[in-house]
Amino acid sequence: MSPIQVQTEALSKSFGSVRAVESLDLAVEQGEFLTILGPSGCGKTTLLRLIGGFEEPNEGRVFIAGKDVTFVPPHRRPANMVFQRYALFPHLTVAENVGFSLRLRKVHETEIRTRVERMLDLVQLPGFSGRRTHQLSGGQAQRVALARALINEPEVLLLDEPLGALDLKIRQQMQIELKLLHAQLGMTFIYVTHDQEEAMSISDRIVVMNDGRIAQEGSPREIYANPASTYVADFVGHSNLLAARVSGVGPLRVTIMGNEFPVRSREGLHVGQDVSILIRPEALLIASGEATGEGNTLSGEVVDATFKGAFVHYLVRVDKSQLKVQQPIHEGTPTFARGEKVNLAFGSDDVLVLVD
């Protein structure tokens, strides 16, 4: 395990009566790509701004590289920020924007020039030095902002929804570039986003936030496979969440819509307890006809089918609920149309019991 690079201790921040961040403990390892994920208003941006020094906490401390920086202003923190709306200086050229911090520190002009060129090469904008910022596309502007933040070689790079304003295609391309850049530079990245797919595809570790607190933290795979609550399950990935009741413990069994199924085992439950169960759409195998009663199956009727290329997404009505189903398709895979009777089969280990 690498040493801790950024740490917060019981950090709290309120705006008026709104508690944006509440007694939050976070530890980020050196060289880690950590993503803070959550819907708007969950406090993720406030947390990032507290780490960057743009807000002062009401309570708690912030440490960067072991030093208490809680009340250190942004210009004296070893962290640089990439802002959501780029925040490029409109009165300066691309090269002047990128070289801004070096010029402040009175670095020699020839060195500034070579380092700016190197940075622009790194973010794949060679030859853009002389451009004005208003001549740049969104993707280019964000690369310049990235180069400007990286030229200082900060210990920590803070990214506040940096791709939020970009088209899907450019966003996906930038995600890959960010990941490669992170691997190449080895510095700590703390990334804020509300886009769970983005969080899954770029991060070493994800912190899911809800109402100013950490709802869950872990690797993308852990969080996807073992969400700690219905909130996390619902927010990360597509999910089917159903009300259920525990009908047997050891082995664990639950009743869902009148049918009893064995499910993935879990401690601390008692018979008769109301719970939620999670089944991911890709865990449901769709086939034609009624449920046979063998294994774990549910009968239903196709309400909607959407072709997605490699997959078909179905909405299947089972009893009073609608379940999302993802069917991978290959040459010759039978697909189903609206109104067709189908049955959905699933493994017991794919049913996760959640208690909120």
Place this chain on the structure above:
Amino acid sequence: MAASRALGRHPIRIPWLGIYFGLVILYLFFPIAIIALFSFNSSPAISFPIRGFSLRWYREILVSPVFLSALKNSLIVAVVTTAICVFVGTLAALGLTRYNFRFKPLVQSIYVLPVTLPGLLLGLSLLSFFVFLGLKLSLGTVVIGHLVYTLPYFVLVATARLERFDRMLEEAAQDLGCTPWQTFWKVDFPIIAPSIIGAAVIVFALSFDEFLITFFVIGTQSTLPMLVWSMMRMSIDPRVNAISVVLMVASMVLIYVLSKLVDLREIEL
């Protein structure tokens, strides 16, 4: 319509918009053209027909010590007023846009109040104020009077620009290592400078030809508007035409130089 066009008949269309536009232009510029024309008239009578071309009136004003001293006074007052206005006004605008404090709405309305006051009232009350204080009337009191009058305009323009300023740029500057002081000089100031310069030119122009307030608080000296007024009291003095043309050309040169210094489109008033 379609039918008549198909038959090849062209209804006569009266270009009302063109006529209207022509009248507006005439109304705006004809008096100025007349003044320019008569400034070159060799006869002192301001009536047609023009007797002959002459630079007599220009020669007379340029050697007149009264004119030259009035011009100098006007320039001094306008320059000093503008300088103080830019300094105080920018700080005021920053305070009004960046900070919340008690009575802020009150302060905001007090700042723009002089705009709504008649110049006559302003001049009169300033005069009694200076007399009350026992202040000797001079160009200094004129500058004070002009500041009361011009500062609201400046503050209005500067706050309008600062309200639209993206504060994230300041955060980016601090993030990259700027102290608050450096942030102002390296980011805020260069970005708002075109608006500040634009507002400063307006202030300069307002101060340069201000008459009402000046009339009350100037004492024994004279500025150009005062001089023109005194020349016009008894009869129409043809030298006034020459002075007007000189002032007009000067302000056009000022605008031209300004447009070379900053992109006029960047001035967001």
